Amino acid sequence: MPGPIKVISGRANLPLAQRIADYLGIELTHTEFTDFLDGEFRVQVTENIRGTNVFIIQATNPPADNILELLMMIETAKRASAETVTAVIPYYGYGRQDRKDRPRVGITAKLVANLISTAGADRVVMLDLHAPQLQAYFDIPSDHLFANPVFLNAFKTMQVNIDSSTTVMLSPDIGGVKMVRSFASKLECGLAIIDKRRTDVNKSEVVNVIGDVQGKVAIIRDDICDTAGTLTEAARAAIDHGAAEVYACCTHGLLSGNAMDRLDNSPIKKLIITDSVDLSGRKLSPKIKILYTAQLFGEAIRRISNRESISILFD
Numbered sequence: 592m593p594g595p596i597k598v599i600s601g602r603a604n605l606p607l608a609q610r611i612a613d614y615l616g617i618e619l620t621h622t623e624f625t626d627f628l629d630g631e632f633r634v635q636v637t638e639n640i641r642g643t644n645v646f647i648i649q650a651t652n653p654p655a656d657n658i659l660e661l662l663m664m665i666e667t668a669k670r671a672s673a674e675t676v677t678a679v680i681p682y683y684g685y686g687r688q689d690r691k692d693r694p695r696v697g698i699t700a701k702l703v704a705n706l707i708s709t710a711g712a713d714r715v716v717m718l719d720l721h722a723p724q725l726q727a728y729f730d731i732p733s734d735h736l737f738a739n740p741v742f743l744n745a746f747k748t749m750q751v752n753i754d755s756s757t758t759v760m761l762s763p764d765i766g767g768v769k770m771v772r773s774f775a776s777k778l779e780c781g782l783a784i785i786d787k788r789r790t791d792v793n794k795s796e797v798v799n800v801i802g803d804v805q806g807k808v809a810i811i812r813d814d815i816c817d818t819a820g821t822l823t824e825a826a827r828a829a830i831d832h833g834a835a836e837v838y839a840c841c842t843h844g845l846l847s848g849n850a851m852d853r854l855d856n857s858p859i860k861k862l863i864i865t866d867s868v869d870l871s872g873r874k875l876s877p878k879i880k881i882l883y884t885a886q887l888f889g890e891a892i893r894r895i896s897n898r899e900s901i902s903i904l905f906d
Contacts, residue, residue, distance in 0.1 A: 593720045594643050594674045599636065601649035601664055603657040604681060607885065608648035609874050611679075614889030619646075622664070632655035632656070634663045645673040646716075648888075651669075651684035651703065652845065652868055658684070658744050659704060662710040664679055669711035677714040677895060678707055681867035681890060686721040687815075704728035716891055718867055718884065719842035722766070735903055738842040738891045738892060739864055744864055745840075746778065746810070746878045759783050759802065759834075761809045763825040773814045783809070785825045805833035815906040816841035816864065817861050819850035830858045843867050844879070851876045 597620045600608030601722050610784060612619045620640065625633040644669045649661040668676045688699035707715060708730050716734045720726070726733045731742060762768045762777035762784045775782045783802025809829040816822055816839075826837040844864030853874045863880045870881065887904060894901045 594896075596892065597640050597643045597645045597673070598892070599640075599647045599664060599668065600774070601644060601647065601657065601660045602619050602732075603652065604648065604866070606869060606871055607681060607726065607866050607883075607888075610866075610883060610885035611648060611892065614885045615893060618811060623692050623858050624660075628878045632660070632705040634660065634667050634816045636664075636667055639671075640668060641672040642674050644675045644677070646677045646679050646896075648679045648681070648683040652843075658706070658804060660841040662706055665707065665710040665712050666707050666760055675713045676711060676715060677892075678712045679716045680866075681718050681884065681888070681893065683717050683720055683725065686725055689722050689725055700725055702726045716888070716895070718887075719725065719770075720831070721814055734891060734895070736887055736901075738867075738884065738887075738903060739770075739777065740904070741865060741884060741887060742774070742812075742840045742863060743777055745880070745882055751832070751855075757805045758805055758810050759804050759823060761785065761802075761804065761829055761837075763787070763811055763821050767813060774812050779808075780809075780810075783829075785828060787821070787824070800828050800832045806835055808836045810835065811839040811859075813839070813841045815843045815845060816850065816862065818848045819846065819853040819857075822852045823859065826857050826859045836860055839863070842861070844870060844881070846873070846875075849853070854878055854894045 598612045599620045600624055621637045623635045623637055647664045650793040651658045655810050663674055685699045685703050714732045715729055718736045720735055726735055758780040760771050760780055760782050762771035764787050772782055783804050786799040786801055811825050823840055829837050838861050839859050843864050845868060862878050864886045865882050891901050
């Protein structure tokens with residue numbers, strides 16, 4: 592029989608971890624973090640977790656302490672004789688460094704995967720990876736969840752008239768076409784693609800719009816909104832090519848630098864993001880709507896613990 596579930600949260604996204612625990616109907620396992628004056632910190636689980644299925648909720652977005660904290664929690668749980676340890680990573684930071692796209696750079700996404708495995712994780716659960724093939728970087732089982740069902744429910748409840756004749760899904764680059772095509776098929780609408788050229792880190796230039804957006808509501812679908820440069824440039828390109836309105840949905844709202852100003856000054860009517868990154872305490876643009884993913888993660892945790900298939904979550 593499967594052992595009991597224990598959910599442990601790091602400090603990267605405690606609100607999400609609490610919502611996941613609430614969905615599962617359990618309390619978060621009490622954990623103490625001690626910060627020393629020199630910047631070192633210590634993790635201690637103050638409850639008995641021997642023989643349990645431990646799920647550690649921790650995003651790995653910067654600062655790098657979030658990654659170290661995840662590794663320390665995994666190692667702590669293994670030494671405390673947990674039966675299994677699963678790292679639940681709402682946002683897999685450093686996932687964009689997945690290849691050598693220029694001379695003498697590292698593949699940091701693989702390095703982070705190696706560290707998680709070496710620390711003792713038995714499994715990882717992640718949401719909307721920057722590239723699905725990142726799963727292959729792990730030498731342990733990995734489950735890749737998708738936020739599309741969460742966004743689909745949101746658009747169905749919003750007062751946005753979506754049908755094949757008035758709506759088009761817009762991929763902000765060639766790399767995101769597969770994800771956007773899947774979303775478009777669920778909404779039964781058309782597909783268009785932004786042809787862009789990346790000129791530098793966090794800088795890109797729109798070259799062309801492939802597809803018909805004339806007079807239509809364009810919905811941009813992307814995995815990450817960092818500085819909002821790609822998103823806002825894509826929105827302007829859509830408007831310049833005759834789109835009537837532009838909405839956007841991005842799974843991971845990093846919203847770095849002057850992202851808020853860019854969004855406020857863009858033609859985007861509404862940006863929908865998930866709670867994969869903790870934005871509590873941040874002053875957000877009124878255009879931003881945050882959707883909760885606790886049910887998605889909670890159901891995945893329940894099914895993994897009960898040794899059930901999680902493929903139903905992809906529908």
